[in-house]
Amino acid sequence: MSNINTLDYSKSLENTDLSSETLKDLYYKMLKPRMIEEKMLILLRQGKISKWFSGIGQEAISVGVTSVLEDDEYVLPMHRNLGVFTTRNIPLYRLFSQWQGKANGFTKGRDRSFHFGTQEFKIVGMISHLGPQLGVADGIALAHKLKKEAKITAVFTGEGGTSEGDFHEALNIASVWDLPVLFCIENNGYGLSTPTEEQYKCENLADRGKGYGMEAHIIDGNNIVEVYSKIKEIAESMRKNPRPVLVEFKTFRMRGHEEASGTKYVPEELMDFWSAKDPIDNFLEYLHENEILSEEENINYKKEILKEINLHLKKANNEPEISSTESEELSDVFKYYNNQIVASEKNTKEIRFVDAISEGLSQAMEQHDDLIIMGQDVADYGGVFKITDGFVEKFGKDRVRNTPICESGIVAAAMGLSIKGMKSVVEMQFGDFVSSGFNPIVNYLAKVNYRWNQNADVVVRMPCGAGVGAGPFHSQTNEAWFLKTPGLKVVYPAFPADAKGLLTAAIADPNPVIFFEHKALYRSVKQEVPENYYTLPLGKAAKLKEGNDISIITYGAGVHWALDYLNENQNISADLLDLRTLQPLDISAIFQSVKKTGKVLILQEDSSFCGLASEISAQIAEHCFEYLDGPIKKLGSLESPVPFAAALEKKYLAKSKLEETIQELLEY
Structure with a gap:
């Protein structure tokens, strides 16, 4: 159970000069994601969205951190960080479209919930393999440092994610390179159903900062004033003195990991304890008691937010279901690149x-x-x-x-x-x-x-x-x-x-x-x-020898094995194709050669099973079958790990069977 027992806003405000307008703004920013979530839970039960990861009870962290970041500073959120997206003022209809898999979302229906990023709002979304985004934050921060930009990068993870090796790698890299990354751990009690005592042995996750020579803090993640004030101070310091900082936010996940998971594994007394520390209810009470926010203003806030939600939800609902073509889907796998080949010059060495x-x-x-x-x-x-x-x-x-x-x-x-x-x-x-x-x-x-x-x-x-x-x-x-x-x-x-x-x-x-x-x-x-700088086209094979009896298709060391053999056996008339690029694959060059010779050997150093030779063989069988005068031969190395001893390695390699395979095919 957390060692933070009360939400003492007065004490948190002692060393800050937050105005009433700032406090009201922070409340509004927390209320908005809470009300959106409540609406989403209704839609989830109605089957209008497919899944939901609730951040109810953790709004103070997302809002507090994002509020102190500059608009051009990147933030890398997780499942339960809706407040990051709303604080960055993303139009709600775009979020609703994203969750419904529609075109006005950010992924063209290709990914769900918060698995997206947007350069427009400087948000880099998570992937389900949680750890890598911590390293991505290192890279962004490294770019800031190299460009001499006084910026920080904030990245979120949960206490469960700190068990992944990527967490430790990212902290180590950031520490060694003095990268201005704000590592935010939302310690919310459970990794799905696994409690913290089964995740780590140290008392606080912030203690891990010591192992990386990193400044670390523990913050009450349900106290918006403490989150905002302390992170503001830390962020300003990091911009002046670039370095990584680890922050552990003590909080709790009030709903299941995702809604289907439920919370039956959580003891009732623990749920009651954290329910009493709700960041929005407690802050509203404080604002009322100190006459900072009236009940009438609160009602107006809710009306305004609800109006915005309904308006944008209607816009998303009216948006047609997404459609796409095969060419559209394939065209986005790679970024379009107009490859302008730089020619080589005559001077060589x-x-x-x-x-x-x-x-x-x-x-x-x-x-x-x-x-x-x-x-x-x-x-x-x-x-x-x-x-x-x-x-x-x-x-x-x-x-x-x-x-x-x-x-x-x-x-x-x-x-x-x-x-x-x-x-x-x-x-x-x-x-x-x-x-x-x-x-x-x-x-x-x-x-x-x-x-x-x-x-x-x-x-x-x-x-x-x-x-x-x-x-x-x-x-x-x-x-x-x-x-x-x-x-x-x-x-x-x-x-x-x-x-x-x-x-x-x-x-x-x-x-x-x-x-x-x-x-x-x-x-x-x-x-x-x-000698000059030049480029060659990717996806273009090279024909090294021209012949009519057999096509040998290979790459890497296999090219030299085949060349040596053909040079020693000048009587063999062979097409020798060096693939050079395996993806994209010059399939037209392969087909052209096979259709000419009628016999083909696909040679690779890798073991044969499920290698590139298998795919090329299948392509030839499907598209060139009527041109074949013999079986498609594929030759790879032994189905074993690569041995050390020279005699064993020699027998392992496909080269050892090249002569007999070629002769067998030629004699077919």
Whole structure:
């Protein structure tokens, strides 16, 4: 039970100079979301909205925090923060349309309740995987800091969300980088039905601030005067002295996690205790007693709000049900980008694959002043593969940033940078480690443009692949994890010139790109590469050899395996297609080759089951069946993790079965 027993407004006002008008305004701002909620609960019972997460009893937090923020400061709310949206003066009909899945909402019917954002009102909505939005707040705050803007960012979470790793990653990043993030924990007693004593062992969640060297406060979340006054003081201080601050608001959730959940698990005496601390009833009593607000004014407030609710609800109700076409749905998966290819020039030099990546990245940093590189050991050390060696001297530590070991938090921070109009490249030290950042990639970056028209201008670099004796945790080529997720572009070059031009193109593209770089190719492959900044089109395969007997379709290291084999077997007339980009996939080039040769082998380094080769095989079977003169062959590596010992790794790789597979197909 809370250690805050009374709502002592007089004591809260002792050190403040809040006018009567400010106090009345705060009351009005709390009353409005309360009355909207009461209306929504009626509509929910009538089946006119599908779900509701109630913030009744917690209005003082949303209203108090948002009231002290400047209009151009971002706030990242949660389920129970209706007061954030109303305090930012979003037209109610747009909220009602959002909750009914209609076009005047913010997501074109593609997401529900408070799962949306709006640049117009500087609100960044939550996703159901609660943790990543804390890292997004870090990214927004980082952008403010880099742009030297004296602004703060406020982000909300519940006490249950503090158990997620993303919470700890976000606090650590903010602390290490001195980011002006106001972390707001609404400690409302239960994570769905799980009480706080089953969520954490520390007495107060604010105590966790000490572990991150972070200033922390406990505030009575039901006392609007205390919330407003203390947060106002904290916010003003943070703008002058940028730093993260953790605030735990003691409050309670008076209704179920969502209405279907109910509250039977809550002891009656606990419910009674918090019912007596209702933030609106108690504040109204105080305003009456001190003759700040008359009953007549209160009645007029209610009439005014009710009139607004009914008027806007009628407008939303009269709005037609949303409709869309297949092309409209698909067109919003990615942000439209008119890709103007930058041509390469004649001057070239022979460089390695690793040098081409480094040169492309360096030239992209020169091309885009707002581009930030983030990753483990990428600054002074230059990254484990030395790709960013010398970048700190050239671009400075603000733009080339070492990160803590927290892939999820950094990917989320990259999303925050994009919200502020900045580009970022995130280096996974090894592509295998992306599993620790998987959630924000596939659930945030990939979906955000489709959900509320906010692009994710992020490139994730993925050193990958076997053949270097690195074992199960440093050798995966895991492109299949991302190919299934709409909203991600996936690039996988095999040559230095392609690597440079495709990397610069990926960075120029305002959409999220997963960029694979095969480690075994880094220092083993050389090529003449144009010296200037240039880009190559994403989604365009390269035909490396022309033939009539067989089509070999591959990418990455597989390209070199196939080239070596064909160079040793000049009698084989083969089309060799290097895909280069896996999403978007150059399916027309594939079909054209298969229709010509009639026989096809799809080669990948990844294990065969459910890989890209399976999808290409299905596409060929569906669209080119009548042109085939033999079975579609797909060849992948062994269905096992990547082994360490050289002899085992050699047998694991698909390369070991390439000759027999080609011969079998040719002889069919």
